[in-house]
Amino acid sequence: MSTPPPPPEPEPTDGSSVRIGALVPLTRPGWVEAGRHLLAGLELAVHDVNDAGGIAGRPLELVVRDTAADPQKAEAAIEELDRLGVVALAGEYHSVVARAAAARADALGLPFLCSSAVLDALTEQPTEWVARLCPPQSHGWRIYADFLLGAGHSRIAVAAQPSVYWASGTRILRDHLAPRGGTVIELDMGALAPAAVCDALVDNGATALLLLVGHPEPSVPVVKAVRRDQRLAEIMIGAPAGQPEFAEWAAVLGDDGAAVPFLRYLPERLSPLGARVEAALGERLAEAPSFVAFEGYDTVAVLADVLRSHGADRARAAGSWPRVAVAGTRGQIRFSRRPGTGVWQWARTPVQVVDRDPAEPDRFRILHTG
Structure with missing residues (x-):
């Protein structure tokens, strides 16, 4: 090449x-x-x-x-x-x-x-x-999938927009979760409004919703709709791509943006x-x-x-x-060759799953490390 x-x-x-x-x-x-x-x-x-x-x-x-x-x-x-x-x-x-x-x-x-x-x-x-x-996405998102299983989630809905990146993430999650008893339910955000997403979560018995979408649209309306739907009071919202990392997320969503686990590449x-x-x-x-x-x-x-x-x-x-x-x-x-990436790769990047603390949304809680 x-x-x-x-x-x-x-x-x-x-x-x-x-x-x-x-x-x-x-x-x-x-x-x-x-x-x-x-x-x-x-x-x-x-x-x-x-x-x-x-x-x-x-x-x-x-x-x-x-x-x-x-x-x-x-x-x-x-x-x-x-x-x-x-x-x-x-x-x-x-x-x-x-x-x-x-x-x-x-x-x-x-x-x-x-x-x-x-x-x-x-x-x-x-x-x-x-x-x-x-x-690589496969490394971080598998760690995220392990976190989901460890937290007791086996029926996981992904609200995804059309994109090579989001499609790759969905495939990684499905391939990693399926052999361990997990199910991935795809919700097409090109076709569903936030209220319809809530209905689909209830109909499919999902216990977790992952946002594989852009920010602030449509992530913010979806989070607000799910948080306000009493049928979904126990559902976990996640955002593996890291949307809640940034201050804008907390500023726009306030308390609704807390307890949304995401991937972060920092050491403890x-x-x-x-x-x-x-x-x-x-x-x-x-x-x-x-x-x-x-x-x-x-x-x-x-x-x-x-x-x-x-x-x-x-x-x-x-x-x-x-x-x-x-x-x-x-x-x-240090860089090495990792199969499937085609490039020189830092192999020991630290990976965490974190969220914003509901009691103090400006503070991050480390939930899982990989």
Whole structure:
């Protein structure tokens, strides 16, 4: 799948910046709040790298492009960033966009470290140009399925919108739950209004409803409808993709947004570096940083280490993925080849199932770890 890169050129000696292209969803229909957190992490790490002397004395520069959750927009941005001479790509939150970005980066011979997109098959064929920090969807969502079974849920409804990502999540849940006695009931959110979702939950005897949908629409109306339906007082609402992680969820839903378990990629305790970064990110964001912000910081930390060790040559940078050993905010980062992903993968990303505490919605409870 890889296109041979051009011959390496001499590195500048005039103090010019080393440029990294950043792909971030900053406008709708992209998940803007996730994009804001991702960008905050990327920018803070660039600031820290430059405070520590940059890359062999040259400043690190982040060239940001908005993807707006649009694969074609991302591809056009990568073409532009390639012309601007970036040495690597970082970022992206949406899996369908990251897939398009990975394919274009591979074709151009441009190293791409994906921060936050979990779809297993990030590329159609294996590539040496792409690495990823977040865990594959199959890993995290199986942990979530184990949590559901442990909590006593075997009849699980998924309210899903049409998407490769949501369809993949549904398949992972079904394949993991079925041999263990679990049943997955699919509810098509392209056809059902929130009231009809409530009726379907009652008719099917579901004990859990998973939101495989966008935020705030249609997730917020569905949550409000279920919370207000007395027939569903005992049902658990879950959101494995992480919608409740962000402050907007709590602001819009209030108490209705508590006790909605989701996946979060943080350890139980941050390292000293992680604690320092957490405080700095909190100042930048004026709110508690999400795991996505830490993913952004770790992305630049890894790329900076690669560039310091191997210079600003794209081929040498991509060839160094298997030798990465970086102390990130959430643990030691090393890459390996994981079957089914096609890219270099951080194999030990911490995974938690958490929710917002009903007694204190700004506080998160760890329900399960994997």
